[in-house]
Amino acid sequence: MTGKNRENYNKNYIAYVNSFDPPTKHFKNCFRAFIVGGFICCIGQAIRVIFEEAFGLYGDELSAAVSIALIFLGTLLTGFGVYDRIGRNAGAGSIVPITGFANSVASPAIEFKTEGLVYGLAAKMFVVAGPIIVYGVLAGTAVGLIYLFL
Amino acid sequence: MYEPYLQLLWGFLKAFVVGGAICMIAQIVINFTDLTAGKILVTFMLAGVVLQGLGLYQYLVDFAGAGATVPISGFGYLLANGAIKGAEKGFFGAFTGALSSASAGISAAVIFSFLMAMVFKSKSKKN
Amino acid sequence: MQTVVFDKKPRIIGTGTIAGPKECAGVVGKYVDKSLTDDTFGESTYEKAECKMLSYAVSKAIENAGRTEKDVDLLVSGDLLNQIISASFTARDYDFPFLGVYGACSTMAESMAIAAAFINAGYYKNIVAATGSHFSSAERQYRYPLELGNTRPPQAQWTVTGAGGAFISYMGGGNGKKINAPAITMATFGKVVDFGITDVNNMGAAMCPSCAHTLLTHLTETGRSADYYDLIVTGDLGALGSRILKDLTWEKGVDIADNHVDCGEIIYNVIEDEFQGGSGAGCSAVVFNSYIMDKLKTGALNRVLFIATGALLSTVSSGQGESIPGIAHAVAIENI
Numbered sequence: 001m002t003g004k005n006r007e008n009y010n011k012n013y014i015a016y017v018n019s020f021d022p023p024t025k026h027f028k029n030c031f032r033a034f035i036v037g038g039f040i041c042c043i044g045q046a047i048r049v050i051f052e053e054a055f056g057l058y059g060d061e062l063s064a065a066v067s068i069a070l071i072f073l074g075t076l077l078t079g080f081g082v083y084d085r086i087g088r089n090a091g092a093g094s095i096v097p098i099t100g101f102a103n104s105v106a107s108p109a110i111e112f113k114t115e116g117l118v119y120g121l122a123a124k125m126f127v128v129a130g131p132i133i134v135y136g137v138l139a140g141t142a143v144g145l146i147y148l149f150l
Numbered sequence: 151m152y153e154p155y156l157q158l159l160w161g162f163l164k165a166f167v168v169g170g171a172i173c174m175i176a177q178i179v180i181n182f183t184d185l186t187a188g189k190i191l192v193t194f195m196l197a198g199v200v201l202q203g204l205g206l207y208q209y210l211v212d213f214a215g216a217g218a219t220v221p222i223s224g225f226g227y228l229l230a231n232g233a234i235k236g237a238e239k240g241f242f243g244a245f246t247g248a249l250s251s252a253s254a255g256i257s258a259a260v261i262f263s264f265l266m267a268m269v270f271k272s273k274s275k276k277n
Numbered sequence: 278m279q280t281v282v283f284d285k286k287p288r289i290i291g292t293g294t295i296a297g298p299k300e301c302a303g304v305v306g307k308y309v310d311k312s313l314t315d316d317t318f319g320e321s322t323y324e325k326a327e328c329k330m331l332s333y334a335v336s337k338a339i340e341n342a343g344r345t346e347k348d349v350d351l352l353v354s355g356d357l358l359n360q361i362i363s364a365s366f367t368a369r370d371y372d373f374p375f376l377g378v379y380g381a382c383s384t385m386a387e388s389m390a391i392a393a394a395f396i397n398a399g400y401y402k403n404i405v406a407a408t409g410s411h412f413s414s415a416e417r418q419y420r421y422p423l424e425l426g427n428t429r430p431p432q433a434q435w436t437v438t439g440a441g442g443a444f445i446s447y448m449g450g451g452n453g454k455k456i457n458a459p460a461i462t463m464a465t466f467g468k469v470v471d472f473g474i475t476d477v478n479n480m481g482a483a484m485c486p487s488c489a490h491t492l493l494t495h496l497t498e499t500g501r502s503a504d505y506y507d508l509i510v511t512g513d514l515g516a517l518g519s520r521i522l523k524d525l526t527w528e529k530g531v532d533i534a535d536n537h538v539d540c541g542e543i544i545y546n547v548i549e550d551e552f553q554g555g556s557g558a559g560c561s562a563v564v565f566n567s568y569i570m571d572k573l574k575t576g577a578l579n580r581v582l583f584i585a586t587g588a589l590l591s592t593v594s595s596g597q598g599e600s601i602p603g604i605a606h607a608v609a610i611e612n613i
Contacts, residue, residue: 114322
């Protein structure tokens with residue numbers, strides 16, 4: 001019973017425990033993700049329209065400016081302690097938009113400030129979002145090199 | 151005379167539906183696989199890179215605007231797009247293209263996060 | 278034999294508890310010595326707040342026992358943070374020896390059992406056993422930054438913000454005079470049991486097998502039946518874990534459905550589809566030292582078996598794909 005033999009994991013127990021899992025509310029989760037995700041994209045679209053009309057931006061500059069504005073909003077809401085509440089309810093709806101990326105950078109920065117500005121705030125800043133940049137650069141450069149040699 | 155407004159509204163509708171749909175797909179993946187937030191972000195970013203590598207994501211961006219660029223797959227699109235454009239200039243461009251196209255987003259994330267961390271502290275949670 | 282019998286009857290003569298605002302909204306709110314309205318406790322970091330809470334619990338336990346710090350021979354304490362810093366830093370402020378223990382969420386029962394053993398052996402007379410935890414410090418160590426907008430799975434438990442301490446003392450006795458303090462009569466030290474649960478959000482299920490093992494061992498070795506106890510209090514299995522425990526013991530022919538409560542299940546108002554209740558070292562420490570001890574002192578309960586359970590994982594072990602071993606220690610507390 002003490003499970004000393006690690007090969008002899010109690011499969012029955014795990015299956016039995018899994019049978020207790022509360023049912024996932026598929027419809028509710030997906031609906032919320034759709035609404036919140038769509039809403040954030042609409043905010044992005046609004047910023048896009050405003051920047052286009054007001055500053056005459058276009059193309060890459062425009063989309064960069066929209067990203068910067070949304071990232072600012074994401075970090076600001078994180079700072080006010082609001083974004084995690086949206087995330088509790090919206091699930092992927094607030095994780096997947098770029099504001100979620102901003103949240104995953106800002107939240108460890110705020111959290112680990114207590115351990116100092118260098119080894120706390122700065123070192124831990126990409127503890128959640130780091131993989132996105134690592135694999136993004138790897139995959140992006142791979143695509144670039146494939147295009148180069150094709 | 152209503153035409154421009156209808157155009158605008160149609161743009162918002164497309165952004166809402168496409169952006170919402172991408173988030174909903176992510177939610178379905180979470181529901182069935184228990185992937186954590188970090189893995190979801192990486193997966194969708196990679197999906198954007200691959201789709202743009204095949205030249206497909208551009209159609210979605212042209213169609214939905216912010217609906218396709220705001221989700222993290224749009225970040226992947228940006229990386230792949232930058233790398234492809236860089237590759238047209240040669241080896242060095244292929245090497246630097248990805249990150250330079252994403253520089254605005256990453257710089258913004260670093261700068262704003264730093265500022266917010268200076269101003270705010272993490273709050274205790276009630277639920 | 279895993280069970281030890283304390284014939285000298287070390288007694289719990291005073292307890293001190295403190296809990297955060299979310300905890301005090303529930304059943305323990307009326308019984309704790311101090312309920313915080315601000316869970317930073319006036320400190321700049323959550324770790325410092327946890328430390329201050331633990332200090333408060335220790336001081337309050339000494340005060341409620343009617344003793345002074347000079348009387349204390351030993352502090353047995355531990356907590357959830359790496360290198361048990363809260364306990365060590367608490368001990369820094371006092372002028373008595375300190376024994377740091379780690380049993381994750383089982384620390385309260387473990388430190389009580391160790392204290393009782395020291396007293397029973399006659400080495401020390403007055404020992405404080407205390408532990409505590411803090412939601413925010415545990416969250417950032419074991420999970421994610423507080424502000425990260427991730428979803429909380431329905432199996433998850435909520436680390437309790439709170440601390441509790443018990444002053445355990447040798448009171449003599451046996452000459453017929455009635456002492457109005459519950460005695461620790463037995464302790465069963467648990468084995469580490471691992472049934473291969475790897476889901477870090479489902480710690481109740483990971484701790485259940487060890488809890489059932491300790492409970493069944495205790496009953497077998499003492500020859501007592503589950504009915505002997507007015508109440509069997511488990512540590513922090515949560516709502517789901519409690520159901521599993523009842524099933525596991527039922528399979529072995531022990532029915533605890535009528536006299537079992539779980540600290541994690543009763544500390545918050547649980548909505549089972551959404552979250553399972555409390556966890557953390559502070560959970561059983563707060564519930565036992567406030568609510569259960571009050572019932573023991575007033576005589577509403579006379580025989581209590583307190584089994585605190587712990588999940589012995591770290592972020593490193595779960596990152597490497599290890600399953601979650603569980604531990605459970607049982608302490609029998611009786612009015613005799």
